[in-house]
Amino acid sequence: MDKEITIYDIAKGVGFSPTTVSRALNDHPAVNKKTKQRIYDIAAQMGYRSNLFASNLRRQHTNTIGVIVPILNSNFQSSVMAGMEKVANEAGYNLIISQSLGTMEKEIANAKTMYNSRVDGLLVSLSHDSESIEHFEPFFKKGIPVIFYDRVAEHKQSTSIVIDNVQAAYKATTHLIEQGCRNIVHITGNLKINVYTDRLKGFKYALVDNDLPYKKASVIATDLTEEAGIKAAEQILKMDPRPDGIFVANDFCAVNCMKALKQAGIAIPDDIAVVGFNNDPITRVVEPNLTTIDYPGYEMGEVAARNLTNYLDALSDVNITNTVTLRSDLIVRESSLKKKLKK
Amino acid sequence: MDKEITIYDIAKGVGFSPTTVSRALNDHPAVNKKTKQRIYDIAAQMGYRSNLFASNLRRQHTNTIGVIVPILNSNFQSSVMAGMEKVANEAGYNLIISQSLGTMEKEIANAKTMYNSRVDGLLVSLSHDSESIEHFEPFFKKGIPVIFYDRVAEHKQSTSIVIDNVQAAYKATTHLIEQGCRNIVHITGNLKINVYTDRLKGFKYALVDNDLPYKKASVIATDLTEEAGIKAAEQILKMDPRPDGIFVANDFCAVNCMKALKQAGIAIPDDIAVVGFNNDPITRVVEPNLTTIDYPGYEMGEVAARNLTNYLDALSDVNITNTVTLRSDLIVRESSLKKKLKK
Incomplete structure (x- = not known):
């Protein structure tokens, strides 16, 4: 059986390090185009059976x-x-x-x-x-x-x-409405991502089905990080009238928002009720424990x-x-x- | 170039499913010994270049x-x-x-x-x-x-x-002693694992360096789960005299222990001070926020x-x-x- 050509053989042949050869053959962005071409050519000459060169082996x-x-x-x-x-x-x-x-x-x-x-x-x-x-x-x-x-x-x-993100968000929002909330804020993520656009839809549909107005100002789009939760809380505290419910598209952000609201003297759920999303372990640690959507x-x-x-x-x-x-x-x-x- | 022999070819040859052949060649426990041997033999006959049969390719x-x-x-x-x-x-x-x-x-x-x-x-x-x-x-x-x-x-x-687990545990325990704790409990994991034996060592050394007695009854070995934290809290509540400090080898368990103690009316840190290990995000969510070892x-x-x-x-x-x-x-x-x- 013929000895397999390795990237080390190519490296010797071409005068580059094995790392560079490996990167080039994997089309890594760190290797420039000219170097890549040279390595491709030599590898082909030497009969290297890489992924790029052995399409006949592809179905293996x-x-x-x-x-x-x-x-x-x-x-x-x-x-x-x-x-x-x-x-x-x-x-x-x-x-x-x-x-x-x-x-x-x-x-x-x-x-x-x-x-x-x-x-x-x-x-x-x-x-x-x-x-x-x-x-x-x-x-x-x-x-x-x-x-x-x-x-x-x-x-x-x-x-x-x-999961049915529309339905899950609809359930979460309807629950807040059933608890008496009439002015609900939705904190969400990047609205280019399907999960967040769907959750926003569910939020809207629940409002409209309960004859509550949907206001764009009630949607806070963030990156759902720890800091985003704190910033969203600051925004909510400035709103007039003050919201009485928050539905957050992610537990981690919800928990940090809750923390900031509590520090500002807001009682949860009495002043503002909060619902998160995911059922992350922190939901059972935060006080009060966070209502959430169980995402399996x-x-x-x-x-x-x-x-x-x-x-x-x-x-x-x-x-x-x-x-x-x-x-x-x-x-x-x-x-x-x-x-x-x-x- | 010869066509590569695949597990599918072997499957046909031997009359088993490709999954079984693949499992047998990987020595999966789900396949019985006799079947494995039969598949090995046929694979060798057919010239299958598996990992087991192509040791000359190993250094690739x-x-x-x-x-x-x-x-x-x-x-x-x-x-x-x-x-x-x-x-x-x-x-x-x-x-x-x-x-x-x-x-x-x-x-x-x-x-x-x-x-x-x-x-x-x-x-x-x-x-x-x-x-x-x-x-x-x-x-x-x-x-x-x-x-x-x-x-x-x-x-x-x-x-x-x-990380230096002995030193980290030593620091954690010394900190509790500096805060006035004189009767400290250590909740740990499986003591067959180096990290937990080392943390126990650090706990002991800190006690002895501060002229405090080390009692075996003060070490609670658990599986460090949510439930273990709650059970450990029950144990601690029954101890007489009641401990004034707890060093837990894992934040998740510490947080759940704290929760159970609080529910039993214990003030933290006034009645019992608590230190965890790992710097898990929940340490910044639990109230009061948990002192811990930052494990990078x-x-x-x-x-x-x-x-x-x-x-x-x-x-x-x-x-x-x-x-x-x-x-x-x-x-x-x-x-x-x-x-x-x-x-």
């Missing part, structure tokens, strides 16, 4: 699944990841993970790396600013399945795993991975072109229970 | 790094993972992740999968009940670098990335991955046989500030 299965997430260190995403790993591992697949860190540029680079790594399938939650999913076209063209979850995009060849991250990870592995192992004949909607429930806790407290 | 680099963690959905581990992904991605490496779910059995299976996946190197945080690291011997024998972090083990060929998870992930990639890319000549100790600081918040509050 690697038993790996690529995962692209916006960020790994969030409670939601790490729960998703734990669910994915469990299912993938049991089905005999390795999970390759990468973070887009919220930028489309990084997401494009990650998709390219995954493609060149010959993943058998891809699980993706889109970045904040991904305005197109063109960078997944190579996968669709090769028939490599792509499953979107949470932050999804429509594509005729892909499956999306979601671990289950979403399991379902996404199982859909993919069943498809790859041909255990499911289901055409990979649908939407799976998971259940999400309102969990009522003290932060919104005006009526009970007033008894 | 795959530009992948394997990561084995106890559990993915913990704030600490997901921070570590985020740091690792950033560094690995920048250096042109893919990260393959797997969870041992706290059992040595699963860790052994994961190590085998990583080995067969031809990872270039391995980053490992050991499981709760790993009493030996023999399952990493194949890596050591092949010269594949293994770096342990957080939950580490000694091996002459491996590097460990740690993201940085630990970066350092572990950078050590590995530098070694793999031969950017560092450093023999891979040392310990890297990261800084960890005591962050003082209201949960332990007896003196300030008594002013």
Whole structure:
């Protein structure tokens, strides 16, 4: 059997470090175009069987699944990841993970790396600013399945795993209205992302169905960080008349908003009732405990991975072109229970 | 070029599903011994170039790094993972992740999968009940670098990335003593794990250096879960005399212990001062805010991955046989500030 040509052989041949060669062959942005071309040429001459050069090997299965997430260190995403790993591992697949860190540029680079790594399938939650999913076209063209979850995009060849964000937000807002709130503020994230536009819709629909006016000034779009929660609280304190309810699209932000409101002497839920989203562990730690939407991250990870592995192992004949909607429930806790407290 | 033999070809040849063949070749526990042997034999006959059969290809680099963690959905581990992904991605490496779910059995299976996946190197945080690291011997024998972090083990060929757990616990306990605590309880995890034995040491040393007695009854060993915190609080409430300080080896457990104590009418820090460990985001949400040790998870992930990639890319000549100790600081918040509050 012939000795395999390695990036180290190419490195010797071309006079660059193995790192540079590896990066060039993976089309890494840190290597300039001219250098890349030179490395490509020499690699081809030497008969290197890289991913780019061995398209005839493409259909070989690697038993790996690529995962692209916006960020790994969030409670939601790490729960998703734990669910994915469990299912993938049991089905005999390795999970390759990468973070887009919220930028489309990084997401494009990650998709390219995954493609060149010959993943058998891809699980993706889109970045904040991904305005197109063109960078997944190579996968669709090769028939490599792509499953979107949470932050999804429509594509005729892909499956999306979601919760009904409109309905969840509708439930949360209706609950505040039932508790007597008449002037509700909605704190949300980047409205380019489907989950936030859908939650805004649910907020609006609940108002209109209860004959309450929808005012644009009642929607505060933020980046949903700790600081955003504090700033939103400051904005709310300045509003006249003062709101009597807040629905926040993320628990972490809700908790910090609540903290700032409490420090300003606002009683929760008596003065202002608060509802969050996700059912992050902090909701059971903050005082009063936060009412929230239970977003089943671990289950979403399991379902996404199982859909993919069943498809790859041909255990499911289901055409990979649908939407799976998971259940999400309102969990009522003290932060919104005006009526009970007033008894 | 000959067509590569795939697991699908073997599946046809042997009359099992591709999943079973894949599992058998990866020595998955779900496939019985006899079936495995049959699949091995046929695969060898057909000339399958699997990981097990192509040892001559072993030194080929795959530009992948394997990561084995106890559990993915913990704030600490997901921070570590985020740091690792950033560094690995920048250096042109893919990260393959797997969870041992706290059992040595699963860790052994994961190590085998990583080995067969031809990872270039391995980053490992050991499981709760790993009493030996023999399952990493194949890596050591092949010269594949293994770096342990957080939950580490000694091996002459491996590097460990740690914080000084003895010193951190010593600082935490000394702080409680300085605040006037004389009867301190330590809530800890599985004492088979280095991090917890070291924290217990730091606790003891601080007591002895301050002429306070060390009583075995003051150490509560738990699994550090939410429930464990609540149970520990019940135990503490029954102690006579009642303790005036608690040092908990994990924030999540500390917060739930605090919650239960508060519900029982205990004033924190006045009656009992509390210090946690990790600097999890919940420490800034709980009331009063929790004093804790800042454990730099993201940085630990970066350092572990950078050590590995530098070694793999031969950017560092450093023999891979040392310990890297990261800084960890005591962050003082209201949960332990007896003196300030008594002013």
